[in-house]
Amino acid sequence: MLNDPKNDPKSWEAYFKDILRRFYGPSNMKDIPDSYGGDFGIECYSFSGHVFQCYLPEQISDKEKLTKLQKDKIRKDIQKFTVKNVKKFAQLFEGMQISRWILATPEYYDSDMAMYCSEKSGKVRKLGLSYVSPDFQILLQTESDYRTEVRALQRDSYQLLLNFSHVEEDMAADWISQNLSFLKKIDLKLPKIVDPDKIDQMKSFLVQKYLGYQNLLDHLRVEWPDIHVTINALINNRRSYLEARFLTDCSKQPGAVIQAEIQQLKDDISSEIPTLKKTDLELIKYGVIADWLIRCPLDF
Incomplete structure (x- = not known):
């Protein structure tokens, strides 16, 4: 049994992947291990066209610092998704189109990130990449977007965090x-x-x-x-x-x-x-x- 999944980045990644497996089903998820081409810029994806990058910032108490860290993370990993690893992604997603690129993070401030993600999404759509859907969007999600799955995991596998x-x-x-x-x-x-x-x-x-x-x-x-x-x-x-x-x-x-x-x-x-x-x-x-x-x- 794991303790607090927010203790370190690897624990957060494992925790959020467990959430996604419950949401999509194990047969509808594909993990991207670290050994796959090094720093690939995503950590898993669903066969319905959603890719995920898990991110645990060093701190989440300062709103401005948190937003800056998350914007920097999105900028760097979208660069990998659309420029650095285009050939690898074209091969990996052959026959698929990705409609959502999602940063899985413990907390964010929607008002500060919405415009940034919208602007970035538009730039990605204009690139005309074979594996990017015309309705492509960059999103941020937290565990609160998967309440049913989180409750089941906390009940069965992770430390029960009571507020x-x-x-x-x-x-x-x-x-x-x-x-x-x-x-x-x-x-x-x-x-x-x-x-x-x-x-x-x-x-x-x-x-x-x-x-x-x-x-x-x-x-x-x-x-x-x-x-x-x-x-x-x-x-x-x-x-x-x-x-x-x-x-x-x-x-x-x-x-x-x-x-x-x-x-x-x-x-x-x-x-x-x-x-x-x-x-x-x-x-x-x-x-x-x-x-x-x-x-x-x-x-x-």
Whole structure:
């Protein structure tokens, strides 16, 4: 399993090619390995006439620098596509016409690139190359153009990147002050599992994780409903075991019981959803602990 596909150019290329294989189908895609004539200017193409060049800029935070880098990349690779490698492309695309040349990149600013791509596309069409379609266009695409394929890949093969609001310590403190009655159960339980001098610190920590955990669940409910259902089922199953152990097994300390059940929950989730980030899994772990301490009516 790969981690963040935006870590390096080769990871980005492999990731986007996986997206395209899902979109077009493996039998409708042709890879162009680096060994094919050296720097060929494209990395793959579809038999429907779309060629792709994958590009991961060194930085994407500065709008002007990003746009300049992308324009330079398009200029250089279109030069290869229309001048430097004409004979090779004429042979490679014999009987085909390419209607789209696509730069696959993580992010771009459409308003700055649209005119540039349109102008470049017109110049390419005027060259009258045998493998260029009369409706040829240069485009930029990101993973957001293939949402279905990306969701499937993240679910099955790549690290699941969840975009939800995290909770800072001061936000947790404000929430505690506004929800004192809601936190009565945790106030009763914490002294039995935490040293007295650490109760306030642990309470703040758990509430912070609890709120972040709720945000994560809300995000999953909307964007990844199948994963939300799976995680909820695993949590509810483990919570029932936890409550049953406190009713039937008095031989172990509460902290040890909670730790054992939460470790089992982590193992269960990792087995069912191996692409979940470790940080998100840790948030779920502490969120479940906090949720149980806050809501469960059982005392120990």
